[in-house]
Amino acid sequence: MVLLLPGLLAGLAVGQNAYALIGGCRGDPIVFLSNGYRVQMTASIATDAANIQHVTYTLHAPTGTVVTQVVQTSGGLSAKESLVFYADNPPMDYNTDTLVTSSDNSITVTATTAVTAMGRGGSSQGEADGQTNQHLLVSLVR
Numbered sequence: 001m002v003l004l005l006p007g008l009l010a011g012l013a014v015g016q017n018a019y020a021l022i023g024g025c026r027g028d029p030i031v032f033l034s035n036g037y038r039v040q041m042t043a044s045i046a047t048d049a050a051n052i053q054h055v056t057y058t059l060h061a062p063t064g065t066v067v068t069q070v071v072q073t074s075g076g077l078s079a080k081e082s083l084v085f086y087a088d089n090p091p092m093d094y095n096t097d098t099l100v101t102s103s104d105n106s107i108t109v110t111a112t113t114a115v116t117a118m119g120r121g122g123s124s125q126g127e128a129d130g131q132t133n134q135h136l137l138v139s140l141v142r
Contacts, residue, residue, distance in 0.1 A: 025049040027077040031085070032069040033061055035084035037142075038116045043098050045132070046108040049076030052132075058084040058097040092142040102132040 029041040055077060055105045065087045072078050089095060098111035109130055116123035128136040 025052065025077055027055050027081050028073055029057060029081060029083060030071040031059060031067055031083065032071070034066045034068050035062060035064075036118050036120070037061075037065075037094075038118055039094060039096070040112075040114045040116075041096050041098060042110075042114075043058075043077075043100055044110045044112070045100055045103070047104070049080070051102055051104065051107065052077065052080055053103070055081045055082065055101075056072040056097075056099045058086070058091075058099075060086045060089045060095040060097075062089050062093060063087050071109075080135065092117045094140045094142070096138045098128075098136045098138075099134070100113050100132045100136075104132075105131060105133050107132040109134070109136060111138060113138040113140060115140050115142055117142070 024044065024046045025048060026042060026044050028040060031039045041061060043055050045052060065086050070083060094115050096113040100109045109132055110127055112127040114123055114125040114127065124140045124142055126138040126140050128138050130136045
């Protein structure tokens with residue numbers, strides 16, 4: 001199943017969730033899944049939000065899971081973010097691909113993914129560093 005969520009699911013979003021940092025911007029949608037896990041994807045971008053064209057988060061989660069809710073923080077990137085969801089991984093396997101597009105290929109980006117078992121404690125986190133217009137891949141097995 002593929003789920004494309006422009007604007008990060010305007011109908012399910014609770015709040016808006018990307019906010020400016022000093023000297024940069026950040027987007028960090030939180031995706032709640034039907035298996036009781038929460039996946040937070042963060043893009044820390046070393047430029048002002050005005051210099052970003054789009055941020056696409058692609059989440060590959062275990063087969064059979066569905067997105068139950070997407071939460072965004074407030075800020076200038078929320079209108080420029082979208083989420084693509086695939087339930088095509090083995091159990092406990094989560095992969096993300098963060099793509100920040102800009103006309104400038106030299107802007108530094110750090111993509112971080114954290115997977116948390118809700119109500120059961122414990123989390124896994126990974127990150128990938130790169131630049132705009134590069135696919136930043138994070139793979140986590142819980």
